[in-house]
Amino acid sequence: MSQLKLLWSLQQHDRRLAQLIQKLKEIEDExxxxxxxxxxxxxxxxxxxxxxxxxxxxxxxxxxxxxxxxxxxxxxxxxxxxxxxxxxxxxxxxxxxxxxxxxxxxxxxxxxxxxxxxxxxxxxxxxxxxxxxxxxxxxxxxxxxxxxxxxxxxxxxxxxxxxxxxxxxxxxxLSEDLRKKYFTLKASKGKVLAQVHDGKCNGCHMTIPLYIMSKLKNKEEITYCDNCGRILYYKES
Ligand SMILES: [Zn+2]
CATH class of the missing domain: 1.10.287.1490 (Helix Hairpins)
Known part of the structure; x- marks a missing residue:
């Protein structure tokens, strides 16, 4: 699995974990x-x-x-x-x-x-x-x-x-660097990875410049949104 896919998967599980913890708290507060x-x-x-x-x-x-x-x-x-x-x-x-x-x-x-x-x-x-x-x-x-x-x-x-x-x-x-990056971004932005939809970053909704879009096609490279700083996740449909 590529580092990007690992990061994406990490984010999915992180969110699932947060939901589970919230649910547990809710039923305990019932x-x-x-x-x-x-x-x-x-x-x-x-x-x-x-x-x-x-x-x-x-x-x-x-x-x-x-x-x-x-x-x-x-x-x-x-x-x-x-x-x-x-x-x-x-x-x-x-x-x-x-x-x-x-x-x-x-x-x-x-x-x-x-x-x-x-x-x-x-x-x-x-x-x-x-x-x-x-x-x-x-x-x-x-x-x-x-x-x-x-x-x-x-x-x-x-x-x-x-x-x-x-x-x-x-x-x-994950590589040491990416792991650190992930948790730093998580602490500051909540959502670390943003999916790319219609040429826009769904973290900040800004249009992604063409040069970044072309970088995104290279799946092995970690690419950041130059507006919000999130890691961009591009899934070719
Ligand atoms: Zn962005």
Whole structure:
């Protein structure tokens, strides 16, 4: 391979390497993952909150039911005494009657309370299923992203390594002078070689004088653009 072709190839690989490094930097800077983790924490909080509220409600229902059971027994006892004739004192009977009425009122209140608690708990249960689903979906999305990120990152790092090896190989085949020239030009101009199109240097877009054009036909000679100083690469079509 001629020195010019080596230089051209070096530039292609240099650019590929820069692109790969940029891509790796971009995926490492990706904000998407952070957003997903914040959302997961919010949903996790929602799950805990609904779970706790549901448990508290279930405890309240349990307590209400126990109390209802207790006062139902008490009512039975009062009613038994009221109607079996064991109490004859009018004052005491009036008192017991009032007690029975109060217990009935309290049971109605407790029944209503339990019913509304049960409705609320059922609603919470449904909401809980939904948030748990959301949580699982998000977790899966994060895991997928993480795997994708890992595999892309590994792949990019491998390609970067490969490109660096190729670049070193090409550099070692260049003459010392050209190698130095290449890296000096790269540092100052970015692009070292400029292709020639329609008689113009595509680095600076100036028309190339005829004497340089004729030099370009001699492929072995390294020719510079006398305007921008880049190495001219001429491919005869
Ligand atoms: Zn030029």
């Amino acid at each position: 904000k998407k993952m952070d957003d997903l983790i914040v959302r997961l924490q919010q949903v996790e909080y929602d799950v805990t909150n609904k779970k706790t509220r549901k448990e508290v409600n279930e405890l309240k229902i349990q307590r209400s039911n126990n109390k209802l059971e207790q006062i139902t027994l008490k009512l039975k006892d009062v009613e038994k005494k009221l109607y079996n004739g064991s109490v004859s004192d009018l004052k005491q009977l009036t008192y017991m009657n009032k007690e029975a009425q109060d217990i009935k009122k309290e049971s109605i209140r407790l029944e209503k309370e339990t019913l509304s608690l049960m409705e609320e708990t059922e609603k919470l249960g449904q909401e809980l299923i939904e948030v748990v689903n959301n949580y699982n979906k998000l977790k899966e999305e994060i895991e997928n992203n993480m795997n994708e990120f890992k595999s892309t990152s590994i792949q990019l790092k491998l390609e970067i390594k490969k490109e660096k090896v190729i670049i070193n190989k090409i550099s070692s085949r």
